[in-house]
Amino acid sequence: MTWFDRCIVFCGVGFGSGLSPKAPGTFGSAFALLFTPLWLYLGFNLSVFAITIMSVIGIYICGHTAKVIDVHDDGRIVWDEFAGQSITLLPLLYVQQLNWLWVIVGFIFFRIFDIWKPFPISWADQKVSGGLGIMLDDIIAGLWAALCIFILHFYILT
Template sequence: MNILPQPPIDLSRHSGFDKFIWFLGVGLGSGLLSKAPGTMGSLAILVLYPLWIVLGLFSSIVIIILMSIVGIYICGRSAEIMQVHDDGRIVWDEFAGQSITLLPLIYFAQSSWWLWLGFALFRLFDIWKPFPIGWADRHISGGLGIMLDDLLAGIMAACVFGAILFFVS
C-alpha cells in the first residue's frame, strides 16, 4: 500500500458504470476520507454488523462470498481506473475481510462491544501480513491479488477471534 499522498483521480473520461464501480471500490467514499483509508474502510463496514445479525450466519456467509467474488472485479477495475495497483484508497477488499472477521461474533452471539476486538484483529493481520497473507500480497496481481490478502487476513483474524470468543462464552 502506498502511504504517500495520492493524486486526484480524473473520472471525467470514464463511463457512468466505471464511476459506479470506482465508487464501490473506494468503499462508498470511505477510502477517500483519511490518511488511513484501510482503517476507514474497515470501520465503515462495521455499520453492517446489525444486518449480519438479522440475516444470520448462513446468509451472511453467502453474502460475504458474493461480496468477495464481485470484489475481484470491483478492485481490479478500480485499480485500472486509478492506474495504480492496489491503491490504498481501494477498500472494498477491507469490506470483505472485515466482514469475514465478524462471522464468529455472529455465531457466538456476543454483545456488540466485541466488535472492536474483531476490528483490531483484522487490522493487525491486514497490516502485519504474516504468511500466507504477505505472500499473496506480493505474488498475486490484479483484482484477485487486491482481494486475496484481505480475505486471508479476515480468515486468520476470524480464527483467532473465534477462539477467543469460544473460551469466553
C-alpha cells in the same frame, strides 16, 4: 471516465470511505462495521453467502477500480476491507454473541493482520495480481482475525 466506471470506482473506494487522506484502510474497515446490523439480520448462513458474493464481486470491483485509477492495490481501494472485516465477525454470528465489544476486538484483530501481513497474507499481497490479489490478502487477514476471535472467545474466555 464513463458512468459505469464511476459507479465501480465509487464501490471500490468504499462509497467514499477510502478517500480519507490518512489511514484509508482503517476508515474503510470502520465503515464496514456499518454492515454489522445486516449480518445480524441475515444470520450466520445467509451472511456467509452474502460475504462470499461480496468477495467474488469484489474481485471485479477492485480489479476494475485499480485499472481505472491506474494503480494496483491503491490504498483508496477498500472494498477488500469490507469483505475481510465482515469475515472477521463470522464466529460471533455463528454463536449469536455479537456485541459491540467483540466487534471492536474483531476490528482491531483485522487491522493488525491487514497491516502486519504475516504469511500467507504477505504471499498473497506480493504474488497474486489483479482484483484477486487485492481481495485475497484481506480475505486471509479476515480469516486469521476470525480464528483469533474464535480462539479467544471460545477457548480462553469460556
